[in-house]
Amino acid sequence: MMSKLNGLVRIAPVQSSKKPHCAVGQSTIRRPTVCMTRDSDGLSATEEEIMHATHRALVNSGYAELSISLISDELDKAKSTIYHYYDSKDALLLRFLRFTVNRFEETINTSIGDHPKEDLNHIITTLLPCDLTEEKRQLHSILVTLSPQALEQEVFREQFTEIDARLSTIIEKTVRRGIDANVFRAADPAHVAEYILATIKGTMYSRLTTNREAATVAAKSSLSSYIDSHLIS
Amino acid sequence: MMSKLNGLVRIAPVQSSKKPHCAVGQSTIRRPTVCMTRDSDGLSATEEEIMHATHRALVNSGYAELSISLISDELDKAKSTIYHYYDSKDALLLRFLRFTVNRFEETINTSIGDHPKEDLNHIITTLLPCDLTEEKRQLHSILVTLSPQALEQEVFREQFTEIDARLSTIIEKTVRRGIDANVFRAADPAHVAEYILATIKGTMYSRLTTNREAATVAAKSSLSSYIDSHLIS
DNA sequence: TATATGTGATTGAACGTTTAGTCAACATCA
DNA sequence: TGATGTTGACTAAACGTTCAATCACATATA
Structure with missing residues (x-):
């Protein structure tokens, strides 16, 4: 040519x-x-x-x-x-x-302490803050914006896989520490971690793409009550 | 001009x-x-x-x-x-x-029966089937693909709000029927519905955009065990 | 029955604009 | 001097969109 x-x-x-x-x-x-x-x-x-x-x-x-x-x-x-x-x-x-x-992962890795219950709560509040700052809204929005690329492009998919794997690991370790310290009931930490992560992500996603503000609050409070009554011994 | x-x-x-x-x-x-x-x-x-x-x-x-x-x-x-x-x-x-x-809503509205526990399970299985048919994968993928439009365009946002509202209502009614029939424990049906919906959506979303197949299974089974031990009386 | 008329469906060829990407040339500085 | 950073002018291709013209077919007129 x-x-x-x-x-x-x-x-x-x-x-x-x-x-x-x-x-x-x-x-x-x-x-x-x-x-x-x-x-x-x-x-x-x-x-x-x-x-x-x-x-x-x-x-x-x-x-x-x-x-x-x-x-x-x-x-x-x-x-x-x-x-x-x-x-x-x-x-x-x-x-x-x-x-x-x-940059997203930097916002999470801060402070993994010695109090499993508070740590878990801190993780949830970090990913689902009561009032979303403009900075965080932008960060989350970019992930929503780019996520469709993961549907077909493997290189993008790997990035999103990594985010979830990292988040899941952090939650899992916290749950395991809680079980070891007899603060949490015996349960499969990996399963519980995936469950909590899915709820957080679903809430995060809905928060950005719908007008159902009350749903965010409801899901978050139900997650807390699940942890209080189901996970804590 | x-x-x-x-x-x-x-x-x-x-x-x-x-x-x-x-x-x-x-x-x-x-x-x-x-x-x-x-x-x-x-x-x-x-x-x-x-x-x-x-x-x-x-x-x-x-x-x-x-x-x-x-x-x-x-x-x-x-x-x-x-x-x-x-x-x-x-x-x-x-x-x-x-x-x-x-078309997405058509796949859900089928069969809302008289057995709250089975109905709830049916809703979950419909949205998170064990093996995703190509047809359903395409339907879900399109929603993921178009969802970033909801970040800025209100007309798109309204559509996604409607999906969630509809799903939430279906789950809420099932939970309420379960409580009324003394099959489920007393709880706020709206809160529980939002919680279950968020978990389903988060799992659905991760399933499409990551390579963490095990996470889908884990989240799903944890959701079932939550319903069994937390919701059922 | 044959023909004219009107109307929506459909088309291909174009429009001006914007796109991703290239390149030769210039700037900077060690 | 030579490598790196930077630039504006440029290209072919693709984009969304328009439009005059045609097609298919119903109804009205003769």
């Missing part, structure tokens, strides 16, 4: 082997060979700016309207700069999901 | 008042004035074909790649025919969500 350019003929590049990039799933993320100042996520300053610009674009316009141009509008750099760091829109979005998942 | 067309100048039509259409939210759905053969959804034969084509396109390609061209590829009609029935892509998608919600 050839395309006209100012009267010249140009060969369409099948694979631009000049640029350094590493495979991530089926798409690729470029990674400069020389070391740069990187944050905890392994991102250079510009890459992090791109992530935040993507966040803003996604929150402001939703997935359907999300485009590279829109992201660069939110960015203090040109559109083509994005392609210097990511091979494609898909590669960018996958990296962005990773970035978002990391 | 004016646009060139074959050397002529044409006035951009502000509103084509010739065509009959009725307002639905912020967008519009055209509705022919003359009566046609319509199905239970109030759709003509062609409209129903369009709905099924949209279903196929969405399942095959996902929301991100969904276009009018793609829908017409699945349809035995030209692309422009779609615009004879729907004013815009948004109007089409909104109508399609309504169509899907109706």
Whole structure:
């Protein structure tokens, strides 16, 4: 295939082997060979700016309207700069999901103490706060927005699998500690953890996609009463 | 605003008042004035074909790649025919969500009997069947795919609110009947219903977007054991 | 019965716009 | 000097949408 350019003929590049990039799933993320100042996520300053610009674009316009141009509008750099760091829109979005998942997990890992009952309550309150701050609403909304990608793209699915596995493990450990300390009744910690997690996720999801505020409160209070009367010995 | 067309100048039509259409939210759905053969959804034969084509396109390609061209590829009609029935892509998608919600609700309303415990179990099994048929997987997947639209578009949000309200009511009635018949312990049926619904939805959602098959089984069995030991007197 | 008229359904070809992605050139700095 | 970061101009393809023209078929007129 050839395309006209100012009267010249140009060969369409099948694979631009000049640029350094590493495979991530089926798409690729470029990674400069020389070391740069990187944050905890392994991102250079510009890459992090791109992530935040993507966040803003996604929150402001939703997935359907999300485009590279829109992201660069939110960015203090040109559109083509994005392609210097990511091979494609898909590669960018996958990296962005990773970035978002990391930030989501940061909000949870805080304080796993020695009081199983309070710890469990803390986990629930963290994921289902009484009043949702704008920051948290955005974080959760992005996960809802990107989750349909997990239906077909395995690389996305893996990210969501990881979130749930991590959350489940945290809850399971807390339940197990409670059983060992005779605070909770004997039960299968793994089963109970999946059960609590499913309830939390269902409530979280409904909260964002429906107008049934009372349902959130009801589900949350029923979850607490389940823990009080069913789990606590 | 004016646009060139074959050397002529044409006035951009502000509103084509010739065509009959009725307002639905912020967008519009055209509705022919003359009566046609319509199905239970109030759709003509062609409209129903369009709905099924949209279903196929969405399942095959996902929301991100969904276009009018793609829908017409699945349809035995030209692309422009779609615009004879729907004013815009948004109007089409909104109508399609309504169509899907109706079909989803049809799968539930069957058999509300006189045995609260079995009825409750039947509801759970209907929404979380042991082996998910391809048909149900597609139906649930479409809801997951369209749900991010509910984050920002109120008309979509209302549809999802209605699904949950309907499901919640069904569960609540079953729980209330169980309490009245002394099969279930005294509890707030509304609270319990929201709790059960949240767990079901969370499990359903995780099942579609993660690879944690065991989690689905665990959550489901914990839900059953909750009902057995907590709800049943 | 044959023909004209009207109306909705359907079409293909176009419209202007936006998209993801490319590239040669320039900037910066070690 | 050479590698990296950055840019704006550019492309082909795809997008949603419009529209004049045609088709199929019912009813009215002769």
